[in-house]
Amino acid sequence: MIEIQLAVPEELTLVLQAKQASLAAEVSMAAAVKLYELGKLSAGAAAELAGIPKPLFLGRLADYGAPNFDLTEEELQEDLKNA
Template sequence: MQISIEIPESVLVATNADATTFAGELRTLAAVKLYEMARLSSGKAAELAGMSRVEFLINLEKYQVFPLTQELQELEAENVSSHQ
């Protein structure tokens, strides 16, 4: 599904990014905020951001959002089972 939003050109200029880069940043920011608000799981937020779940969880630190304890436990369990 595609959703369109209008962005003033002055905002795009202020970000010093082209439209494609800015759109990607908006998707990531939306995914991070929705995850932080517990409206999306880390898997769905990662899907919205266009990255793997692990990559998404690692990148949360950039936005000063930290994975929930349950998410960290799940990742540790996945890591242990993949190394056995």
Template sequence: MSLQLTIEYPDTFPDALGRTREQFEQEAKWAMAVKLYELRRLSSGMAAALLGCDRVTFLLKLAEYDVPVIDLTEEELRSDMATA
């Protein structure tokens, strides 16, 4: 089963940002998926599925949003290195 999210926005937004309606909506969808990934609410695979793209494409595009692919604390990094 698939659900749908509808977001209302003023019809002036796309023009104000120099985008078509489709470009604006796609950019908003990407921004939402990236932020949910950054907040660790979605995995990269889940975010990619939300966007209808593959995981590698999603991970490569994170740089455009200044979001690191791997965001470990120093303690998490030390733990990973100790168990490697």
């Protein structure tokens, strides 16, 4: 696994009211959602990037304003088969 280091100004953590661990999880989730939305990652791969189970990832997409079922019928059947 590759680890990415991100410098975040301390003022920003205060504005976001986030601790280091929760900020890391939030950034990972936001990146996963955006990459999924752009079609760069499958739902399963995006969930893995976010560090959460796929059903939870799909359930949280609406929290980020992303469509949670932007799949073709074939993709949906494949996802259900692999769940």
